[in-house]
Amino acid sequence: MSTASSPYARITDLLSNISNFNVIDTTLREGEQFANAFFSTEQKLKIAKALDDFGVEYIELTSPVASEQSREDNEKICQLGLKCKKLAHIRCHMDDAKVGVETSVDGLSVVIGTSSYLRKFSHGKSMETIYQVAEEVVTFIKSKGKEVRFSSEDSFRSDLVDLLKLYRHVDKLGVNRVGVADTVGCAHPRQVYELIRTLRGVVNCDIECHFHNDTGCAVANAYCALEAGATHIDTCILGIGERNGITPLGGFTARMYVADKAYVTDKYNLHMLRDIENMVADFVEIQIPFNNYITGYCAFTHKAGIHAKAIINNPTTYEILRPEDFGMTRYVSIGHRLTGWNAVKSRCEQLDLHLTDAEIKEITRKIKELADIKPLGIEEVDSLLRVYHTYIESSNYENMTAAANAAGDEIKQKASN
Incomplete structure (x- = not known):
């Protein structure tokens, strides 16, 4: 079923990627920031294999500079022979980049805070310094043959002019994707659509989106981002992550299934979702919520x-x-x-x-x-x-x-x- 024949998919924008998107599951990075998460090496390998069998296009791993164990675990995951691409999350810093390029991942997900809050209270860098550091890091990673995603952090509380200038700058450097992150979960669908639509007119590369769920908009925001021209969506199994987590893989799958059933059922092994969620719920010692998308006790x-x-x-x-x-x-x-x-x-x-x-x-x-x-x-x-x-x-x-x-x-x- 094409989206044009679906009465539930309001697709009128030629830029829409409702039927042409990629999932970057970050359970092994963002998910590790969940309050109850402490994945053993064996558990990480099981999660990575399950996600690959489900059909996600990418998995994102914890920064190799986080700990020696993290770096070793990443290497073991990279040796599994997975079909999906493996990414490692790093700060926009040359020290991180130098470690990252020596690992076996396919690409590096570079991030730096751009809002006034983070520039003042986190890394302390001016926008001018961010432009310079971004160029240095991106150019170095590309010279090593790695895929590069460059993302702002706290994008929706960042100055729009600064943001677009930075994205245009890294796009010209040849990044594979730019990332938009609703780090505090403050954005709503209309804001998302407008920002992504504007960004789509500024950069030629792909656009990745990362939505936190503090105000319950993560799935809707992900959908609107695709409508506006985004190409990649970050998810986590059960939506686990920092605080209330991010876009849940199951919830996102449900939304996209309704938009284009044939595309989603052909793309992903949907029957695996329940087992994957039960496995991760067991690992982080939580119960599947009664109203969980698709697999909750009351869902059907x-x-x-x-x-x-x-x-x-x-x-x-x-x-x-x-x-x-x-x-x-x-x-x-x-x-x-x-x-x-x-x-x-x-x-x-x-x-x-x-x-x-x-x-x-x-x-x-x-x-x-x-x-x-x-x-x-x-x-x-x-x-x-x-x-x-x-x-x-x-x-x-x-x-x-x-x-x-x-x-x-x-x-x-x-x-x-």
């Missing part, structure tokens, strides 16, 4: 009666994502006071219990009555349906209401025991 759970009826008839009525495409399954919850008889009927059919619509409506009434006391688990509902079916089949009760009440009493007795 339907409860309201009117929803359940429509879902049974046609899942697309209330699902924009097809769970089967991600190796997931939908669940229609029926053991509660909001349930509808159509959902109960569907469950009876699954259990091969033959009841009339009138009988199903009566047992649905009983389920609602019991669920007013407490929600019923699926095992309790199934047991109730089977007992009711037995009573109806045996004709020991004069009417279906009596059978439903007797079945309910039996289930309550079992529960009390």
Whole structure:
């Protein structure tokens, strides 16, 4: 399906890369900055291999100057024979660059703060000095045959004139990409679109974007960046990273799937997402959130009666994502006071219990009555349906209401025991 045929993809800009983007997953760099993260060498190798199998185009690794162990781990990852490109994150400093070019990575991700906050309270350099250092570092890295991405830090709180001048400068030096970073998560989609659209008219190289999620806009910002002409998006598994993290790989995948399903399903091994997220969640000792994109416990759970009826008839009525495409399954919850008889009927059919619509409506009434006391688990509902079916089949009760009440009493007795 092309984006032109998707009613959910508002693609009117010729610069849009909604169907032509690359993922740079930085779980092994940004993700290491997550509060609970402390990846062992073995864990890093597993994450790198899983991301490569999923199909990301790049993985970004911790700076080789961070520690000796980091440098050794990076080398081991580079020896895995991965299909994706390996990048190492470094400061815009010649000392870092000299170490970086001696490693086995395919490229270096160079970064320096450009906002007044960072220039004053972090590295203390003027914009003029930044121009000079950037030229020195970029030229050196290119002379060693490495891919180069040059990024400003805290881009959305930087002076626009300074920013564009710096990007134009490094673009002329031949960088592969310039990077835009919403380091504090302050940007919103309209700001992102306007900045990336402006930048697209200034540089010829690719544009990479890195969005923090402090205000909940990371996925939307990534999408708008691609609409405006960005080419690469930074992600992390489960969105882990500094503070509230960055654009989650799963959430970004969900958004792009809706924009162009065929492109995303051909590009990535979507069935791997759940296992990758479970693995990293285990490594950093967290639970997958109940409302996590695609893989959360409730992602494909339907409860309201009117929803359940429509879902049974046609899942697309209330699902924009097809769970089967991600190796997931939908669940229609029926053991509660909001349930509808159509959902109960569907469950009876699954259990091969033959009841009339009138009988199903009566047992649905009983389920609602019991669920007013407490929600019923699926095992309790199934047991109730089977007992009711037995009573109806045996004709020991004069009417279906009596059978439903007797079945309910039996289930309550079992529960009390």
